[in-house]
Amino acid sequence: MNTKEKEYMTNYMKKQLNAAFNDLADFAARKDVDGFLDYLDHPELFSNHDYVGINFVIDSQRELIGCQIELAAGGPTTWADTQNKILTTTWNGGEISRELSTEICEFVNFVILEYVF
Secondary structure, X not given: OOHHHHHHHHXXXXXXXXXXXXXXXXXXXXXXXXXXXXXHHOHHHOOOOOOOXXXXXXXXXXXXXXXEEEEEOXXXXXXXXXXOOEEEEEEOOEEEEEEOOHHHHHHHHHXXXXXXX
């Protein structure tokens, strides 16, 4: 891959990472449960795929510790990890990440626990 292709890939990944972060931050700030559920139910309206993958992280008492939500797939792929408080985008061997706030993680976990899990 040449320098121009790498630059394009990195910029595209940053754009997707920031879009996902802004969506999550907006839902959390407004405590918009319905909006976030629509985001999970209709990802094709927000990103480049038509499903959301969710991995639940539970303890030995079967209580939710956190979750990993696939917010975009294909190229690039973006995951929100509320246990480790990180948003990660990967594509073609590259990876960029951004920290998620406690507020965002708690909101996402609440919605997942109350409405999905």
